[in-house]
Amino acid sequence: MSLQAPATVGMRLEEVDTPALVLELDAFESNIRRLGEAVAGQARVRAHAKTHKCPEIARRQIAAGAVGVCCQKVSEAEALVEGGVADVLVSNEVVGARKLERLAALARRARIGVCVDDAGNVRDLQAAAARAGATIDTYIELEVGMGRCGIAPGEPALGLARAILGSPGLRFAGLQAYHGRAQHFRSMQERREAVAGSAAVVRETKALLERHHIPCPCVTGAGSGTFMLEIESGAWDEIQPGSYVFMDRDYAKNEWAPPLPRFEHSLFVLATVMSRPRPEVAIVDAGLKASSVDSGMPAVWERPGLAYASASDEHGWVEIARGAAAPALGDKLLLVPGHCDPTVNLYDWYVCVRGGAVEALWPIAARGALF
């Protein structure tokens, strides 16, 4: 409910109040461009909006060639459609009468897809679509190695396809095949092996469907850490990268090599040094309510010898190596978040910066869109 922005357009970066979520537009635009150049039309791009939660960004991804976006929650889809996005896949199961009712209502305003891994859920989804008079693109989520949601390949997947095909109001749209953990396997080799395993499951399922004369319109999945590997495998029609627009410290720990392009850090938390209690420590005003620590601490950007060592709710401990240029009280530091998605979810605004000045403020319309 704190919708006050920490900056105004035209302000210099150093004047922005802190903590603030800063988006460096040059790097952000370069990331969008690099994705397009790497994919080069070999697959459709459906950018993942769970990362950014922002229609302004979704519109830029679509202008750069994405067919639409995906997200994880009905309330995210609502915010995106409200923000002008016409094609949204909820790349997740939606369970519960109220949620399904909202999803079906949304499918009257935009092209909406959703994933299923359970026949009872298909019945509930069909009933909601029928009540709304809506058509919903329905994807079978396959378990392809992540061990999260998803139905087993083979007969279970075939049975679910038949259930969808027998449900008026549901259009069988294909397979959701996403191996989330593989995105963060550090070596290219580990990621290649994981994607090869997922691709085998996808191919087996498509072949089974074909033997039963069920066309599979689309296989969708893949993330920022692997998408070129899915494309090279030939088993995917559509990719769902999200983090590539921002990068984060965790993704930066991956080995990056062709065919994957390198992306730049474009997302930062701007913090202020609020205490200098000892020569070797600076305390900053950005703690774990300002930069999610689930995947590790943020990194201090372009300040050699400074390391963000630990966080409490509203404070961060920045250690100053011997001989490093020490920040003074009031100095501002840019932090690279450990994990971009949950960090974005802590803010209401992107403070968009180019050449050291605030160029725009973009609302994070789906911030807190949990249900």
Added chain:
Amino acid sequence: MSLQAPATVGMRLEEVDTPALVLELDAFESNIRRLGEAVAGQARVRAHAKTHKCPEIARRQIAAGAVGVCCQKVSEAEALVEGGVADVLVSNEVVGARKLERLAALARRARIGVCVDDAGNVRDLQAAAARAGATIDTYIELEVGMGRCGIAPGEPALGLARAILGSPGLRFAGLQAYHGRAQHFRSMQERREAVAGSAAVVRETKALLERHHIPCPCVTGAGSGTFMLEIESGAWDEIQPGSYVFMDRDYAKNEWAPPLPRFEHSLFVLATVMSRPRPEVAIVDAGLKASSVDSGMPAVWERPGLAYASASDEHGWVEIARGAAAPALGDKLLLVPGHCDPTVNLYDWYVCVRGGAVEALWPIAARGALF
């Protein structure tokens, strides 16, 4: 900006959309009562609103005897004053011209306190108070063992007191003495030792100030894990417990013994089982954007044999022990967050429940109040 609530008043708990932040009012009210009974007028209570970020809760704490609240950020103080709280201590340093200007403006509307640990910051604070024509209660934050902000005892603290006393518009209000890490030391003995160490620093500093004829109006500090120990030491006038209203899984791991009262879990994340991919696993719709994992995973409430094992952004893996009653697709589970403060910061509403029905919806007015 998703301010939609997941429930309406009168709804049954099982109808509430998920994930939702549920406050069990009987337990919450009991926690407020138990604190009052334990303190029994031996110290003033200034409840910490960084935990709950909610004027509705602050007002109930004040009605139960608290002199006011504290918080960590100017924007939190703004939301609390806006919500009708007349006495707010920002128990933290405030650095930067824009923040100080806002703090001083607020001090014309309510009694406002703030902490300092730097003479330059005292000058900036004084200048802001002068420009606003405001008076600000100014506390010296002492380093008492936490190794975060705070000035060293002895001459540095004395010098800072003199700087405050020489600053028109600043009222020297006393000492902030808080050992945050001590709250989570597991054994009573470890916490006793930490508080004894902090108390020695406080006494030494008060004695030094007295020798220089500087009265110390108030020593404030202490949290939910130790407050009775600070009271017993006799060195504190005011305590700042926050988490006691909710409790969380991390606090529940502490040893609790007299003189500390036991508090109950009153805060929960309501989650839905959204996939049952394997007999031994249920996937719920509450991941690390729904329950902060910085202090560990949430616990599943009153469902023996179910354990929340890991989280991704929007999903949680609940492991089902052999022989345990397995939840069905669509079943709802209550989770006890690992850490209440950053979990609350993910939500816009408390869904307040009594006897299984929604009694009220309280806005989390300072959610996302970072700067």
